[in-house]
Structure formats: structure tokens, C-alpha cells
Amino acid sequence: MRLLITKQVRPTDQRAVDPFEPEAFLRSMRNVRPGLRTRSKIVKILRIGNYTAMQIASLGGMSYRSALNHLKALEKEKIAMKTGSRPSKWSLTGAGQQSVTKFLGKD
Numbered sequence: 001m002r003l004l005i006t007k008q009v010r011p012t013d014q015r016a017v018d019p020f021e022p023e024a025f026l027r028s029m030r031n032v033r034p035g036l037r038t039r040s041k042i043v044k045i046l047r048i049g050n051y052t053a054m055q056i057a058s059l060g061g062m063s064y065r066s067a068l069n070h071l072k073a074l075e076k077e078k079i080a081m082k083t084g085s086r087p088s089k090w091s092l093t094g095a096g097q098q099s100v101t102k103f104l105g106k107d
Contacts, residue, residue: 023079023092038062039070043092046080050089 024039025031041060045051051059057067071090074080082088 023074026073026077026079028077029073035070038066039074042067042070042074042080046090046092050083050091052087052089054087056090 021040
């Protein structure tokens, strides 16, 4: 007889406390943890200011291709947009899901 051992999730476990940005959740694709983490990093960077895809990749510690792929997904959902000519700078549009505190006006 085999015993099935399950891992208990403790509050210190990274999966239990991943702080995903509300704007990182997309309707058009599956929202899996690695993608949510990457998009959350991108959203946090874009809240600071407008950056090129290369700058976002450098600041977020990700590859250029990964940053560009997620930026295009955010652009498709109208959460981010690129402005200017090459190299284009990316910014947040203000669309997308909002945090509950912001929605209630407590932020």
C-alpha cells in the first residue's frame, strides 16, 4: 500500500504569497504563475515610467524576447501601449483589472 504524501502550503511558501498585479491577469490567454510573475514585473516597471522593451527586460531581469512577448499580450488587451517611433516606449493605459482597494476608493 502506498501512502500519498502531499505538500502542505505554508504562508512562507512562495506560491502562497505571490503578489500578482491585477493588470497582469489577461482574458485572452491562460494565466499561469510564470507568465503572471513576468507581467507583474512589467506592470510594476511601467508604473514608474515609460521604457523601451530592452530597458524593461533589463530592469525586470528577463530576456528581451520574453518582455516583448508579454508587452504585446498586454497591448492586445489594451493594458499597455507603445508610443513614439523606434525604439518605441511602452506605457500603461489605465485599463485592465484594478485592485479592490483602488476600486473602493481607499487607495
